[in-house]
Amino acid sequence: MQFLRGGGGGGGGFGGTAWEVLRRHFSRKRAVNVRRINPKVPKEEAVAISGRLLQILTDHGPLTVGNTWNHAKDAGIDGLNSKTHMKILLKWMTGRRAVKLTCTHVGNTKKFLYSPYTEDSSASKEETASSASAQPTQGIGKYARAQLKKQEAAAAAAAEAAAALH
Structure with missing residues (x-):
């Protein structure tokens, strides 16, 4: 595939880069699901x-x-x-x-x-809980949707408990 390697003897250029990307892509194993x-x-x-x-x-x-x-x-x-x-x-x-x-x-x-498996910090939990209602749930899997529902239910229960105390 000499024609993909570019003009000079250095092997650089767009053709060489494209060839390297293709070679790396097809030489990798597929990730385990x-x-x-x-x-x-x-x-x-x-x-x-x-x-x-x-x-x-x-x-x-x-x-x-x-x-x-x-x-x-x-x-x-x-x-x-x-x-x-x-x-x-x-x-x-x-x-x-x-x-x-x-x-x-x-x-x-x-x-x-x-x-x-634990969340790294409580700050990341707060970010996911606050952004859960803003994110569309169509592109995510069943497990992630269930987790979002659990987080929303927990947030609603905490809000109700806080309202009952005041």
Whole structure:
């Protein structure tokens, strides 16, 4: 594809840049859609297991997969078949924004830690709650719409409680 590389021997120009963009775009793998992970058990059972795993993560802080599995074995969670099944459920919970996966660098190695999903600050919650009514909800997914409804309901309940006190 010599004709895309521009006129001179330097390899620059628009043709070379376009070629590099195309090459980078098609060489990347597609991102995993974590919301479509199959938890391998009925949804009610998956919700129950994920509640227990979330409790383990909140009690013991950010944990690796191995440490989470050790705590889950000690807790004796019903329906959790194996470490692989637990990893599938953790990925399912990540897609539903119940837990988050963070990476920490320890020397030359990386450590991946699961922790409960929380908002970073109360200021960001206030911004999302105030702008929720201003934003159209047509382009967002079902989970985000449900979260917006919950935030609006919580804001309305707080306003009613404040009005009742005065």
